[in-house]
Amino acid sequence: MLETLELPFVQRGLFELLILAVPAGLLGTWIVLRGLAFFSHAVGTAAFPGLVLADGLGFAAPLGAFAAAIAFTLGNAALGRGRDQGRDSIVALVLVACLAGGVLLASDVFGSGANVETLLFGSLLLIDGSDLVLAAVAAAATLAANVVVGRRWLAHGFDPGARPASRGEARLLDALLLGLIALATTAALTAVGALLVASLFVVPAATARLLTGRMRSWQLASVALVAVEGTLGLWLSVETDAPPGATIACVAGGLFALVALGRALARAPRRQASLAAAALALALLAAGCGAAGSDDDGRLEVVATTTQVGDWVREVGGGAVAVDQVLEPNTDPHEYEPRPSDVEAAAGADLVFASGDDLDSWIEEIVSDSGSDATVVDLGAGVPERLPGEDSGEEASRFDPHWWHDPRNAEAAVREIERRLAAADPARRAEFQRNADAYLGRLRRLDAGIAACIGAVPASERKLVTDHDAFGYFANRYGIEVVGAVIPSQTTQAQASAKDVSELIGLIEREGVKAVFPESSLSANVAEAISRQTGASADYELYGDTLGPADSDGATYLTMEAANAEAIVRGFTGGRRGCRLSP
């Protein structure tokens, strides 16, 4: 059980949690006492526009988040001044304003939805030094304020009308409390994300409240409970390979339920304590059921980010390579939260293959955080055919990242994989070369087959409308005209505006486009709405950013491209013709 804690990235996550236990535990008691749970949940979420601004203008994300959280707090204070009731509706009002502002900034000003996943989920496994510093600052400020003005927070909350001469002071005290909640929740954003902040700031304090009767013992118990639940959750997440933030939330929620249940069952105060202990023991027992995996012997350990890269490495490496593929089939690579096993795999990897550009840039952070010295091979950097990327935003990619939809690029990537594997394990050079040659033979046959099949469709009918701009390379290779996309961006994180959609509908009607192609990993709602409006078919799904699951017709790179060609030709011809390729 304890060797888990020797992994450096786990230690850093644990350290972050133990530091955060101080502000979360202490502020949690005030949040519960003053009915600020919704505010504490909202203030992290309201940091969204700050993160987008930080990303767009190029300054530190925590700074942007904190500034936005403070603006949110001030907005609440200004609107809610002099009222005790209706605070929640004001919080909701300002929260909606913040989220709307963030979406507008992300979609229309900077054209990137970057950092949405950091905001919503965060990751304890990717904590760095600055996160720890921010947490320590929040901890120190909270501890100081709690010691110095805690008794005034208590007296003021107990009876706001008791001290008529000090209304200005009361307002300052409130502002200090709300400001600290804003600081501490933004410090926790990188660790657990806005959606799960309550698992550290509200649930443990509410649980401890059930077991204690005085402020001081409550605060101590609350801090201890955050630390215990955090440690337990982190350890469980590594053992079971689940996302840490969600695991901690489950542990905290489960413990609260058990304690509340125990209290309801036990009338006598003595039995409460024993039941709580029993609940804790039960939770620990459940935690003990997790099992650890074992290492492969003598094989190259290789990490591949995307499904198609994983497929190629398995083809070329054969039985000589153990592949850990980070992304699961049918998940959107633009939205990804690292799991403990990914960091662990990176820590033990000999080689890491990435697709490159903006698609999987998170791998760099995982590799450096795991303490691994494995080389990250950016396959996209070495491919011969490159299409321009989008030029908006500070960090816009120079190239369209969906390069694998051109088989000539896939060929270059496979050759690069072969070269790197051979360099890492020279004894198997010949085996890798045989595998690569055989695979590329099948790839070239497929390429020729697709070209012939699409070439049989009159050029004027080869008009492609897809979910997002993922098929530029495919279109370029096979002479297809890309008319438009539902999400007019190469990232899936932008949103289609009403104007975009109505322009697209006009375009589809003008150009006589016969089909709109939804992507298998995205929701087909908008494509279907456009289909209803224009009469163009939305029946044929394409594989864009990811392969399909093992039992689908897009389980490997070759079958995926064949299935895409089949779908596109059926769409172009109104279903009359397909390709019948068997790669």
Add this chain to the structure above:
Amino acid sequence: MPAQPLIEASGLALGYGTGPAAVTDVSFRLEVGQRLALLGPNGGGKTTVLRALLGELRPRAGTLRVAASCGSVPQTDRSRLDYPVSALEVAAMGTLSRLPWWRGPGREGREQALRALERVGLERLAGDTFGELSGGQRQRVLIARALVQDARVLLMDEPFSGLDHPASERLEALIETLAAEGHAIVVATHDLEQARRWDSVLCVNGRQIAVGPPLEVLDREVLEATYGGAIVEIPGTGSRAILPPHHHDH
């Protein structure tokens, strides 16, 4: 020439925000050792007068001179019962208004709080959780807090509501003792019989109806103007009871 009054109000008009005035024409004096009953229907302006005396509301018209520190003894409503504080801690909160913001009550403050609990007869319950005390005990803890605050004037908002007869008598005796010791007390109440035993009554119903010693002031005409006519003569006793319209105990 009587001593300087602790509180002197003349022609007060009070209200909230930009809304209509809640109560007008309020004029009265409060002397050392005086017990003043504040009578009126719900919504008649009793609590508004108390808030003005606490300094929470600035008068719209008239003058209000408060020459002594006022301590609030509010109703103990639900939310406060949730607080994880002992009777002693609540009493010790009275020290905070006298101390700079970074200072706590300290040992001296806690001793003072304990002495105040002794004065209200609760020293043996000092360690009990406030929310678990009975209604009368909670009122006495809040009186102890006002004493710790060194308040000369105690402002009590319906302290007798919800108390049983013995608790009510004990509280009334405590108020009498405090008045004899030199405090002045303003009590918003619905209990007309109790008010008759006190030094002075102030009747409000959107405006001041009357003020003065109860035997002079509380005649049928004043009571009808105060309570809108909902007065019941109790047969055989000659005394009258009041049925305030839409009475709810908070």
